[in-house]
Amino acid sequence: MTWMRRNKLAVAGLLIFAAILLMGAIAPYAISAAVVRNVQFANKLTAPDGAHWFGTDDYGRDLFSMVLLAANLDLRAALSVVAAAAAIGIVMGALAGFIDRLDEPLMRVTDIFLSIPSLVLAMAIASVLGRSIQNLSIALVIVSWPIYCRLMRGQVLTEKRKPYVRALTTLGVGHMRMIFRHIIPNTLAPVVARAPADVGLILITMAALSYIGFGPGPYVPEWGSLVAAGQAYIFQAPWLVIFPGAAIFLTSLSLNLVGDWARDAFDPRLRT
């Protein structure tokens, strides 16, 4: 398994992410959703002990269960955002790349979204739509699809010139079948290679949005709002910043490690 030895980082990343994904998946079954509403101010911000491994948050709820439930919610949100953004981006990118008429308009649209930093546009959308995970996710999809579209277009432009495509067109294969049956499968790899790192980026962006005031409210277990709340008690209850913060850090670190390997593995220029 020389591949394993050579890519130690990617393997480590994969293992950590798998563990967190597993915990997130079993969380809703292992922990009842009532924990989120079980508010007892009397023992808020108590230190980690036998009963509460991670201590309690500023609502007196068990931080360990909150972090696990948040793992489920945050990962589902981040994965669905990247999946949706990638899907939209790939389709639009393929259309732009393959059909010349569409290229110029679609590229201008992506230019528009790419010239607004994702956190800023997400802020503007969430500030108008209001606080909730759905609105945050919508905002993040709107800001994320253009990157995939731009990447996909690049791939399709090079793929289009390959002989097999000309051959198939002469055989009478229509545009749509060509794109979805042939072009996309062959150009998918480098575009999808971006996905892991983007999931990590979305997690960080959601945490940032919570910090500047877009947290989705008390009844939504979300890592970002836990850490943002914990920021005020950094000396008194450091665990409220450390554990959820570590969860975000570990998840995005593992995703970035996998993403870094994936990007190199599929980067045509680096094929050694």
Add this chain to the structure above:
Amino acid sequence: MNDRPAVLEIEGLNVELSISGRWVPALNQVNLAIHRGEALGLIGESGSGKSLTALSVPGLLPANARVTGGSIRLMGEELLGKTEQELNKLRSRSVALVFQNPTSYLNPVLTIGQQIAEIFEVSPELLGPARMSRREQRRLAREKAVEYLRLVKTPDPERIVRQYPFELSGGMQQRTVIAMGLVRRPHLVIADEITTALDVTVQAQILALLAELRRSIDMTLLLITHDMGIIAQLADSVAVMYSGSVIEYADARSLFRTPKHPYAKALLEAVPTLQSGDTIFRPIPGGIPAITDPPPGCRYHPRCSHAFAPCSVTVPAPVLPEAGRVVACHLYSAAS
């Protein structure tokens, strides 16, 4: 050989390449010698190890190559085992390399003048003995660049010095690379397939230039090619390489008239000449053996029409069938 002092002597050179984790022999017991003013042609099909041999001289082997034996002496000085700094000094003065595809060998973001002048940064003595200020050195370096561009017959060298590589034609680019080599007044110039990428008319001009330079500055040349025509036109003596070894060495005229090694014969017969009246090419059957699993014994034996018992068992040692000739083939070893 001939009486003039030896510039380059390669004896028993062994080089191995690491391919997907395994070290594989690529050059086996290569022996070569070039004397002052001589032009040695190194010929063989691609993959025979010609370029590897060339690169081993200035120590520019790729990272996945290592020298495992033999010796390379330049002007009598042993090169193997020198440090990077010592090799660098040697590269800047005594060995010049010219390659096949000039466009990819010129730095796209630096002007031609800059790429020639930078040689003088490493060897200021080339500009003249006196110590001089940096500004003075830069002016003199520019003049030298123009002088050598004129030497290699480039029109309007003052303009070319200020231009970028992509603004020149292929031929002009090759002349610039040659000028870059010659500026150092090297003991040895190694030309690796330098005309292959050029179209025929430009090829002829470059070959004529090389011939003239040999006369005018007594240039010692190692000419690497797969084209028998170029060998005939320029080379004094010829070494034929096959799958990592020199299988025959002779002066050019004798090799063309009386090739000894079956492979050398096949190479010559493969090219129809006016005299032979052949209308069809006679390709050599089979292909070049992969160096990862070479055939036992003489590596040519699977394609050799004269192959007999020992050929597939032992590697034929080089012998001297007559003065000035070397051949590594069982036909000439034990029996003759």
Add this chain to the structure above:
Amino acid sequence: MGPMGPGNEYAPEYRLGRRAVLSMSASAAAVALAGRAAAAPANTLVWDIAAGPQYVDPVMGTAAQANVMVVQNVYERLVWYDGASETPIPWLAKSWKVEDNGQRYVFELLQGIKFQDGTEFNAQAVKFSFDRAALMDDPTGIGSFFPTGTAAPGILKGAWEFSKSFGAGKDYSQSAVDAYMSAGGVKVLGPYTVEFNLAQPYASFISDIATFMGSIVSPSYVTAHWKRPTDGHGFINGATAGARDDWMLYHACGTGPYELATFDKATANIVLRANAKYWGGPQGKIKPKLQTVIVRTTLDQATRLLDLKAGAVDIADVSTAAIFDVIDKNKWLNDSKIEPIIAGVSVPGPFPWLTIYFAKMNEKIQNPDGSPAAFQPFADNRVRKAFAEVLNSTDVRRNVFNGFAEPITWGLTPAQFGYDPKLTKSYSYNPAEAKQLLLEAGKDLGFSADHPKGMDIIYNAAAPWQGYIATQVAANINGLNIGLQMNVKALSFTEYVNSWRSKLTGFSIHSTFSLTPDPNSWLSAFGTGAGFWARTSSYDNSKADALYTQQFQALDPKQRAALIAQMMQLVNDDMDWVWIGAATAYGQPTFNPNVLRSSVKGFYYNPTYQGFYFAALWKE
């Protein structure tokens, strides 16, 4: 060419030269040394404030409390407070007399006091300052001189007619300005005598002009930077009707002990410098010892705490939620003793203060289109009482406000005139009784355990403490499982305000702060039908309205207090408000308690102050 090809992996021995590494670390150290946060010298005070001032013109409204803290130290008033006492004494005025049944006040002014621009303080300056406030008529400010929300005829003669107190169709023409000026609200009788004529007797006139609303500005300074309006608005020399004075927003010139040296809009940081030629105050004993006061706006809570612990600041705002980073939790919660756990620090308080926390119930909930909602739970006083009885104010005061809140009998704080500890509330935390009430009310209102009704409790997402209380009430009601399914919703500040202001929500949690110890603003807001809070809860009790107007005009304090107590008891019996508590963490002028280094001396508490009075402080 062969498999290898000339282009190949290239790995020369390339190491960052030792010289390069050395030079990089040397420059880093140099930068660090230069940046050492020099500890502030003895006569300079540095304060990390949570929300800095937005502007410092006394006539403007007070969206940011920090504005009035600056005004308090730079401007002075005709009457003010001596040290910790809460009874106003003559300050810039020598004396005053009240005539014409409390509708005419005549002030004799001190002479020889100079403004910070060197000009003379006199009666003309007093008239200019009050006229300017009335004419500029800033909607958040004190346009109708004074209390907002009062019906006609207002206080200062002519002021109500001019500003119509937020009515429609404002008329800022020159004729309206002339009408106000000729109404003679403020008259100069002599170079150092000035007369105020009121439209009705007003008990709190003296205590009101003792606040920032009575600040005297230097007319020459204001006029020097004032530009005649070109948009047709009326004006007097130095003030334009219905317009802001952009210069005076960020500059100031009064007679006070400190001058405003710099006001940086981008950072919202201000620097005050001691006024070398300060006249010393009524007894001539005030000499500002702190030469420079720096107020730095620091949004991030943890950074303020860090500055405090590192000793880089003399005062830092710490949020009540994080107070246990500074004081010992058990000593405070169990034996109510404040014991700092950070060396060299003191936390003033607890002091009764001018912020109250309460919940309100809207008797007539409306749909967005204005039509009354079908389900009106809070019209039924059993439901109101039940909701009041599931809100455990004691637990909230202890665990939500970390013990920095005291029980209150009405919407006033013990620091305010008219507060009555003996007032009775007809509810206390009693979930069992609440369950019975809701079961009974459920029969009439159509909800029960087997076919429940959903209800929302909203809160301002930017105020987590409201979220705490909302979740507690929701949890308690749901716990009773009597057919009301409560759901907590975090709304953006705009949505939150719009929803209770347009009566869309039934139950909501609030806090409010007052800038003057005078009770009028809250009495009218909670007690009168047109009051700010009452209007949005559809609460209207005509007897309470009548009592409010009587106390408003009652000059005799004892009689006024009795009228106020009667009014408050009446409102309490209607049970539309759940009084949670009054803040006791000393945090003027921001919500966050101020934590002082022990080296800061001379601090004393006076509820009438809007933040620190720097002239009284010094550092050892």
Add this chain to the structure above:
Amino acid sequence: MGFLAYVIKRLLLLGLVLLGVSIVVFFLLRGMPGVDPLAAYITPGLPISHDALNSLRKELHLEQPLPVQYYFYMAGLLHGDWGYSRTATQNVLPALLERLPATIELAVAAVLLSVLLGVPAGVIAALRKDRAADLAVRVVSITGISFPVFWLGIILQLVFFYYLGQLGLPHLPARGRVDELVALEYPLQPITGFYLIDGLVEGNMPFFLSALAHLVLPAFALSLISMASVVRIMRASMLEVLRQDYILLARSKGLPARVVVIRHALRNAITPVLTTAGTTLGILLGGAVVVETVFSWPGVGQLAAQGILNDDSVLVVGFTLFVAAMMVIVNLAVDVLYAIVDPRVRY
């Protein structure tokens, strides 16, 4: 097609993009379903009469169809009237312009830092491919972007300001743009608004040094966000350039390793880092909102963050348009710079 034509074509293209951004921003402000556009223009806590509301509605043309509203909105934008922000208690555009130098100084410092640290790291990672140094560089840069930025900010403050300070060692300031005491003693007459440049121009060294020290931590925190991408791009580009033939020719000239790597390899490998400078700045402007809040840096980012807490969507949306305009200008500048660096683009 000549250098000028190239720039003009880019200008037209980017003008089109700005127009597109203004449409997106306008739609956000007015077109969102279920959101009353007027809510953004009134101060929530303030009692306001119905007539005042109606006059405001008329003034903002809210009853007219969206395209007409857009026309008035654009007319307003072009005249510099971007609406009034209650957070900054002044009009949006002047408020943003006044705070712009602080953000630019921070962003430029962050970009410089990410290049000064990222490029050598990328080069070393390339030269030491798959060996210890390569792994170390990649792990550090990936760790950099895996931290939530505000978490990183606090940790930097804790370590470099608080703990170092407690030990009495020289430490870095944790907040603000300059030490207020220094600013008082050595006041600076603002010329460009950039503290470092103005400080140097006026020779006010104490102010300059204090401003530089205050810049270190926030710029470093911000630079980490883009550092990882600079390292990755540099490494990939360096690996590709090192495989080029002209590198072998340079070595065959006997040039010292340093010259080969810097003059020949780096000069060619750096251009991709340049071309992504545009997107890098975008990432930084997004991050600036958080970093400026953590470090009390009085830039447009902190104002936007206050705008969010204050629910001031006129400001937040204005900020979005402002940032987009800056991005467009930067992308143009990068294209022009690229043409200067790489001659091939010029003809």
